[in-house]
Amino acid sequence: MFYRVGDKGAESLIFWLCVCLIVLLAYSSGVMSKDSPPEVVSAVTLIEAYDRNEIAADTNYNDKYFQFTGKVTDIGKDILGKMYIMLDGTGFSGVQVFFPDSAEASLAKLSNGLRVSVVCKVGGKTIYVFCNDAVLK
Incomplete structure (x- = not known):
């Protein structure tokens, strides 16, 4: 297992991976589309x-x-x-x-x-x- 509870580096990595996933999902669903009309x-x-x-x-x-x-x-x-x-x-x-x-x-x-x-x-x-x-x- 490569994650231990209390491992600040791993917690930070998991946090940022979740943020990236949310942003990616928002763009793919059109919620944050650069091409959407203003x-x-x-x-x-x-x-x-x-x-x-x-x-x-x-x-x-x-x-x-x-x-x-x-x-x-x-x-x-x-x-x-x-x-x-x-x-x-x-x-x-x-x-x-x-x-x-x-x-x-x-x-x-x-x-x-x-x-x-x-x-x-x-x-x-x-x-x-x-x-x-x-x-x-």
Whole structure:
């Protein structure tokens, strides 16, 4: 027998094998599928959530992918040259959505006032709520 009660190394190994098995089962069942479609949320809903309670909004949205729909109110580059669009922006409110350089041709076709959908990873709020790794849908 290669396991003795109280053997901390073996207990740790068994624990991590169980964790790996659970994660593997979750992926194979689709519960944690990377390919599953992200939840659809309006840009206004995201803005309102952050305006109400930034801590609660971070808990629900930060570091997670969502599909957002909203009206384009600005198209540009930040001071570092990163391309973005602003969804439902007014004053110091809105969702600033950052895109990779490969999206330049798609972004060049957009105009203010157009309603678009994007899939992106929420990054929290500084002045605006912001998202990274965006893809136009």
